Amino acid sequence: MPKGSEELTHARKEEIIDACAALYETMGFRDITIRDIGAKTSFTRTSIYNYFQTKEEIFLALLQREHERWAADLEELARRDGPLSAGEFADGMARTLEKRGCMLKLMSMNLYDMEGNSRLENLVAFKQAYAGALRAVSRCLEEAFPHLTAEEIQTFLYAFFPFLFGVYPYTSHTEKQLAAMEAAHVEYTHCSIYELTKSFVGNLLRAFL
Structure with a gap:
């Protein structure tokens, strides 16, 4: 150094x-x-x-920063006064993610490359940021829906965080991909990160509310 x-x-x-x-x-x-x-x-x-010893460590640091910024936005959502409706919560979560396109892109494409070719201390720092985002989402749920049990919150997290890995591929397509879908007669309706996230979170919350 x-x-x-x-x-x-x-x-x-x-x-x-x-x-x-x-x-x-x-x-x-x-x-x-x-x-x-x-x-x-x-x-x-x-x-x-x-x-940084490798390109992957640089990208992992970028992903770490994206998670830290996302967690900061989530903390603001958690500080809203009083309980929220499912629609208000879904809107708030979607707005935090529509600013994190880079994070979603990296998660969907290159996470294993970044983690596999990074030193342990760099990977630990990223995992701490990821854990911070997990805790921030949990706090949002606790503040918005005080009646939720710990088990229900954990169930939400188990569904929501895997969902994040698919957001970018479903909302961002190259011209080549669009042409291929058209040629293959794949029915496709474009939706934004905000639209997809709001719909998913709203539907997921219905199981608990």
Whole structure:
């Protein structure tokens, strides 16, 4: 690790993660290289290895940051005054996720690659952020629906978090994918992250309310 303050180390890591995020908006995970990421930072490419040993560690740090930001939005939802209706809760959850397209994209495509080629300490840091999101969703449920039991909340989590892995593929398609579905006569109605999440959460809550 280079000499310098913790603030400098954090700033350098954030710059690397920002560069990765910017590239991921227009390029695929497998196409992006550390050379590409380094070219978008203010320091030399070789300096990246002082902070991340692999491309996958950079992407995992991006996913960790996405979960931390999502958890922060969830905490705001949990702080709303009083119980919520199922519709209000579903709306709130959907709005937290419509800002997390990058998170959903990474979860759906590259999680095993990122985890498998990252050092244990990096993986632990990500899992802590993931656990924080789990706890935040639980708090949202506890505040919105005080009558729910611990078992009911756990049942919701077991359904909701696996659902997240499929949100991006169902709401984001390339021109090639759309052309293939048309040629295969696949019936398809586009829906947004917000629309899909709101519908799913609302339907899921009906089992408990």
